[in-house]
Amino acid sequence: FSSPSPINLLPVGPEYVTQQFMLGTVHIEEASYEGNDQLIREWLRQLNLDSLQEQQKTGLFRVIGWVGDQLTAERLRGLF
Numbered sequence: 001f002s003s004p005s006p007i008n009l010l011p012v013g014p015e016y017v018t019q020q021f022m023l024g025t026v027h028i029e030e031a032s033y034e035g036n037d038q039l040i041r042e043w044l045r046q047l048n049l050d051s052l053q054e055q056q057k058t059g060l061f062r063v064i065g066w067v068g069d070q071l072t073a074e075r076l077r078g079l080f
Contacts, residue, residue: 021047036075 029035044050
């Protein structure tokens with residue numbers, strides 16, 4: 001048997017590769033909204049996404065995923 005034709009074929013190629021970045025460690029507490037806000041700002045700085053122009057491009061065209069514990073996810077949802 002041959003596989004069926006795809007309904008919605010996903011694009012492929014170098015322009016569709018997911019980029020990953022290792023971020024440096026920082027001493028910022030993450031138990032409060034203020035600490036999480038500082039952490040997001042630091043991550044954006046490390047990724048060179050902290051200028052107003054880059055923040056606008058991020059809001060319109062980029063997806064930034066994060067993985068964390070339940071408290072961190074709750075704090076980040078509360079910020080955005």
